[in-house]
Amino acid sequence: MALSTEQAATESRKSILITGCSSGIGAAAARGLRARGWRVFASCRSEEDCARLRTEGFESPRLDYADEASMAVALAEVLAATGGTLDALYNNGAYAVPGALEDLPTGALREIFEVNLFGWHTLTRMVIPVMRAQGHGRIINCSSVLGLVPMPWRGAYVSTKHALEGLTDVLRIEMSDTPIKVILVEPGPITSKIRANSVPHFERWVNWQDSPRRAQYEGSLRKRLYAAPQEDTFELPASAVTEKLIRALESDHPAPRYYVTTPTHIMGTLRRLLPSRLLDWIIERAR
Numbered sequence: 001m002a003l004s005t006e007q008a009a010t011e012s013r014k015s016i017l018i019t020g021c022s023s024g025i026g027a028a029a030a031r032g033l034r035a036r037g038w039r040v041f042a043s044c045r046s047e048e049d050c051a052r053l054r055t056e057g058f059e060s061p062r063l064d065y066a067d068e069a070s071m072a073v074a075l076a077e078v079l080a081a082t083g084g085t086l087d088a089l090y091n092n093g094a095y096a097v098p099g100a101l102e103d104l105p106t107g108a109l110r111e112i113f114e115v116n117l118f119g120w121h122t123l124t125r126m127v128i129p130v131m132r133a134q135g136h137g138r139i140i141n142c143s144s145v146l147g148l149v150p151m152p153w154r155g156a157y158v159s160t161k162h163a164l165e166g167l168t169d170v171l172r173i174e175m176s177d178t179p180i181k182v183i184l185v186e187p188g189p190i191t192s193k194i195r196a197n198s199v200p201h202f203e204r205w206v207n208w209q210d211s212p213r214r215a216q217y218e219g220s221l222r223k224r225l226y227a228a229p230q231e232d233t234f235e236l237p238a239s240a241v242t243e244k245l246i247r248a249l250e251s252d253h254p255a256p257r258y259y260v261t262t263p264t265h266i267m268g269t270l271r272r273l274l275p276s277r278l279l280d281w282i283i284e285r286a287r
Contacts, residue, residue: 013039015082016249017075019063019123020093022049024192025142028238029090029245030058036246041078045093065093065119066111075126088138088249089127091120094160096198098221099206100213101155108205109156116160121167128180137180140248141168142241143257145188145264148271151283153221172256183248186268187241188261189232199225234262 016033020026021042030042030053043063044050053060059081061074078086094116097108124139131137146154147161165184172182202225208217244258259265270279 013037014087015039015041015078015085016088016090017041017043017078017086017127018090018092019043019065020045021053021058021060022046024194025187025190025238025241026090026092029092029242032239032242032246033249034058038249039082041074041081043074043093063093063123065115065123068119068122071119071123071126075123075130079130084130085134086127086130086137088140089124090140090142090245091123092142094142094157094194095201096154096157096194097201097205098153098198098225099156099202099208100153100211100216103206103208103211103213104156105205108201109159112156112201113160113163116157117163117167120164124171128175131180132178135179138183138249138254139171139175139180140183140185140245143168143184143186145186145261145267147184147186148264149267149279149283169256181254183254184257185241185244185248186257186259186264188259188263188267189235190241190261191231191235191237195225195229236261 014037016038018026018029018033018040021030022044026042026044030040034040040058042053042058042060044053044060045062045064047062050060050062059078061077062070063074064070075086095112097104097112120141127137127139131139141164143164144157144161146158147165150158168182168184175182208214208222211217241260244260248254248258259268270282274282
């Protein structure tokens with residue numbers, strides 16, 4: 001049966017699957033790319049958030065990185081809608097578990113790696129055969145300045161992002177003999193809900209009351225977690241990440257990585273130039 005003009009136009013648009021679209025970087029990316037004419041599949045972990053995005057006119061499959069079946073169903077939904085193609089995947093959904101590493105149970109690390117790394121790898125492996133078959137595609141992973149340098153109290157998140165950097169770099173090299181481009185976007189401080197969203201994970205996993213660092217928790221970390229949000233000096237809106245994402249998606253020759261915010265540029269440079277002890281000293285005083 002012949003497609004209507006409207007159906008044909010919809011299916012001919014470039015398509016992208018974005019994860020973690022309930023707020024922040026993912027939500028801004030979904031809205032920004034839709035405004036540029038992309039067909040955006042704005043996925044969320046929660047069906048409630050998906051339903052909200054559908055009221056805004058988005059196609060929003062439920063996708064949970066900790067649930068492989070949900071990823072398979074979501075991708076099948078996307079491919080059914082596009083006729084079997086997908087131009088780009090933007091892995092973005094992630095969370096943080098703040099706390100000193102000596103207080104963090106290994107189970108917390110297992111769970112955050114499942115979402116922030118293993119789930120990304122699983123979904124990416126599902127998408128690669130589609131992109132190979134169609135002869136093109138872009139896989140963009142949202143890392144962080146914390147994928148470049150460490151930061152106290154953020155060991156769980158830092159670990160996942162450092163691992164993601166290595167995973168993405170290797171995948172980029174391995175896919176260089178294919179028409180699939182693999183790219184990193186590395187934001188610094190961005191306006192989002194990641195700090196507020198990390199509180200339940202902190203409360204679940206970190207027994208700070210019995211920690212030898214209790215005074216530090218009370219004087220520093222807990223104040224940051226529970227205080228009203230205050231804008232960082234270098235903080236940018238999530239739309240700043242979208243601007244670099246657009247370059248990664250639409251450039252004929254995309255760069256391997258795109259820095260976002262001044263701290264990312266600074267830390268990326270310092271990591272290359274300074275010995276570890278001096279960089280540690282700077283980070284310790286900047287936290």
